[in-house]
Amino acid sequence: MVxxxxxxxxxxxxxxxxxxxxxxxxxVFVLPILVPxxxxxxxxxxxxxxxxxxxxxxxxxxxxxxxxxxxxxxxDPQLRQAFGNTLRYCLIIVPSVTLLGxxxxxxxxxxxxxxVFARAALFSPYVVSATVVGIVWVWILDTQNGILNQYLGIRxxxxxxxxxxxxxISIASVWWDVGLAFILFLAALQDxxxxxxxxxxxxxxxxxxxxxxITLPLLRPTLSLIITLQxxxxxxxxxxxxxxxxxxxxxxxxSVMNYIVDFGIQRFRFGYAxxxxxMLFALILVVTLVQRRLIRExxx
Amino acid sequence: xxxxxxxxxxxxxxxxxDNGLYLVPMDAMAMAQLINVNQATGAGLDVTQPPTTGEAWxxxxxxxxxxxxxxxxxxxxxxxxxxFSATDAWGIVAYQMGFRRTTxxxxxACVNPEAGTRALRxxxxxxxxxxxxxxxxxxxxxxxxFTDGHGSSLWIGPWVLSGFTKQLNLTSAEIPLIGTERHTxxxxxxxxxxxxxxxxxxxxxxxxxxxxxDNSFEWTTVGRGGAARKSILARxxxxxxxGTIRKPFIDALQYADIGPVPVTAAADFSIYSGSxxxxxxxxxxxxxxKPVETFMPDLCGRWQTLLDQG
Numbered sequence: 001m002v003x004x005x006x007x008x009x010x011x012x013x014x015x016x017x018x019x020x021x022x023x024x025x026x027x028v029f030v031l032p033i034l035v036p037x038x039x040x041x042x043x044x045x046x047x048x049x050x051x052x053x054x055x056x057x058x059x060x061x062x063x064x065x066x067x068x069x070x071x072x073x074x075x076d077p078q079l080r081q082a083f084g085n086t087l088r089y090c091l092i093i094v095p096s097v098t099l100l101g102x103x104x105x106x107x108x109x110x111x112x113x114x115x116v117f118a119r120a121a122l123f124s125p126y127v128v129s130a131t132v133v134g135i136v137w138v139w140i141l142d143t144q145n146g147i148l149n150q151y152l153g154i155r156x157x158x159x160x161x162x163x164x165x166x167x168x169i170s171i172a173s174v175w176w177d178v179g180l181a182f183i184l185f186l187a188a189l190q191d192x193x194x195x196x197x198x199x200x201x202x203x204x205x206x207x208x209x210x211x212x213x214i215t216l217p218l219l220r221p222t223l224s225l226i227i228t229l230q231x232x233x234x235x236x237x238x239x240x241x242x243x244x245x246x247x248x249x250x251x252x253x254x255s256v257m258n259y260i261v262d263f264g265i266q267r268f269r270f271g272y273a274x275x276x277x278x279m280l281f282a283l284i285l286v287v288t289l290v291q292r293r294l295i296r297e298x299x300x
Numbered sequence: 301x302x303x304x305x306x307x308x309x310x311x312x313x314x315x316x317x318d319n320g321l322y323l324v325p326m327d328a329m330a331m332a333q334l335i336n337v338n339q340a341t342g343a344g345l346d347v348t349q350p351p352t353t354g355e356a357w358x359x360x361x362x363x364x365x366x367x368x369x370x371x372x373x374x375x376x377x378x379x380x381x382x383x384f385s386a387t388d389a390w391g392i393v394a395y396q397m398g399f400r401r402t403t404x405x406x407x408x409a410c411v412n413p414e415a416g417t418r419a420l421r422x423x424x425x426x427x428x429x430x431x432x433x434x435x436x437x438x439x440x441x442x443x444x445x446f447t448d449g450h451g452s453s454l455w456i457g458p459w460v461l462s463g464f465t466k467q468l469n470l471t472s473a474e475i476p477l478i479g480t481e482r483h484t485x486x487x488x489x490x491x492x493x494x495x496x497x498x499x500x501x502x503x504x505x506x507x508x509x510x511x512x513x514d515n516s517f518e519w520t521t522v523g524r525g526g527a528a529r530k531s532i533l534a535r536x537x538x539x540x541x542x543g544t545i546r547k548p549f550i551d552a553l554q555y556a557d558i559g560p561v562p563v564t565a566a567a568d569f570s571i572y573s574g575s576x577x578x579x580x581x582x583x584x585x586x587x588x589x590k591p592v593e594t595f596m597p598d599l600c601g602r603w604q605t606l607l608d609q610g
Binding site: 078142144145155157160243247249250251 | 435
C-alpha cells in the first residue's frame, strides 16, 4: 500500500499574486503619474462632487444643502441660455472642424506642389495659445476696422451683436481647432494601404467612388475620434468666449464654463458652480456615449 | 482711523463679514467723462468748455457723431454699448433723476422706480432717436473700442488714465447733469488684509499698511484715484499735483455716492457690472429681448428677493 502524502497548498509567497510573481518595479514606475493623478484629478473631482451639494462662499465652511443647487440651476433662465449657447457652439464647431479637417487632409495627401507648406500652415493655428487666438480674432472681427468686414465688404457686428457674437466666436474656434482634425485625418489617410486604392482603380473605380467606398469607411475610427474629441472640447468651450466677449452681449455668447467661472470665482458661490459643473459633466457623458454608439469605430 | 474720509470707511465695510472693515482704503475713484480731443476739435468743438449740463451734452454728442455712407455711426458721440458702460450710464442718470436702489434701511428695493424707467428711456432715446451713442461696442474690450475711435466720449473712472493718456489725446469733464441732482459712481480701492497663522506678524503688517497709506500722495494724484485720507486731500498742492485731466475725477468725489449697497448680494446691486442682475435686465431691454415696461418690475423683483436674503 502506498501512502500518499496529503496535498498541501504551495506556501504563500509575499511577492506573488495568483501564482504570478509581482513585479513591484512596474508600480514604482507608474507612481510618478499615479500619485499626481490621484491628488490633482481624482481628489478634486471628489471634492467638487461634495461641494455641489453645499452652499460655500469660501469665507465660511461649506453648509450641506442637498439638491437645492441643482433645483436652482434647473430654474435659472440665464443658465438655460448658457446651455443652449453651448449646444449651438457644438453644432457649429464640430461639423465645421470635421469637414474642413478632412478636406484639408485630402488636399495635402495629394502631394501637389506646395503640400509641405500647406501641411505646416494648416496645422500651425492649433499650436497657438488661446490668448493669442482671442486677441487676434477680436481685431479681425472688429465691426469698423476688422479685416474680415473690410475684405468682404460687409459690416457685421460680429462680437457686439446678440445675433452674431456666437457665430464670431465659432469662426475663431474652428480656425483654432481644425489643425488637430487635419493632422489626424492626414495620418489616417497615409496609413491606408495604397494597394487597396490601386486595386480599386484597376477595377474601374473613379476618384469619388474610391473616396466614398474605400477611403471614408477606412477613416471611420479617426472620424469617430475627432467627433468625440471635438464635441467634448466644444461643450467645454471657455477661453475664446472669455477673451472675445465674456459671454456678452446680453448673455448671447455665454457658455456653461463661463457661467461656472462667473459664479464660482467672481461671485464666490462655489456650491452652485460645482452643481452646474456636475450637470455639464452629465451632458458631455450623454453626448459622448450617443456619439460612440452612432459612429461605431469598426472600419468596414 | 480718524484721518480717513467718512465715505471711504463706509465703503470699506463688508456685510459678509458682519460689516467689519475688510480693507484699508487707499483711493476713491469717481466716474467722470473722457473726451477724445482730436475728434472734438475736428468737429469744431471747444474742448476747454466741455458739456456739464444735459442740454449741452446732447449738443456735443450730436456734433461729435459721424455717419458713414450706409448711415452707420462712425464714430458715435458716446461709447455706450449694452454692458458695463451701459449699466453705469443708466445708474448715474437714474440717480440724478431721483431713483434709489434701496430704502435707507435696506429692506425695500427700488425707491422712485419711475425715475429708473425715465433713465432707461433717456438711454434708448440717445441710442435710437438721437442716434448719438452706439450699441456696437465689444463689451469685453470697451477700452480698445474707445481707443480705436468707435466713440468720442466715455464715462469711466480714473483707473484708465495711465493707459489711455499714452495712446489718446484726451480731456476730461464731470458727468453732465442729465437729471436734477448731481451724483456719480464711486468705487473704493484698498489694501485687503488676510488672517495669518502667525498672529505676531499682524503688528508688522499693519505698520507696513499704515506706511503705504501715509505715503499715498503720489498714488492718489498721478497713480489712480482720489485720496481717502483727509490730511492728503487738505494739502495745498494736492489738486495741482493731480494734473488737469484728473481734476474732474477728484472734484466729482464731492457728490460720488453711488457705491456698493451693503448687503450680502452687493455685487448684484452694483451699477458697474457686465454680469450681474442689473446688467442682465438692462442688456435684455437694450438688445430688444425684453420690452421697456418689464425692466423696472423685473429688476426690482429680483433685487427684492436678494434683499430678503439679508
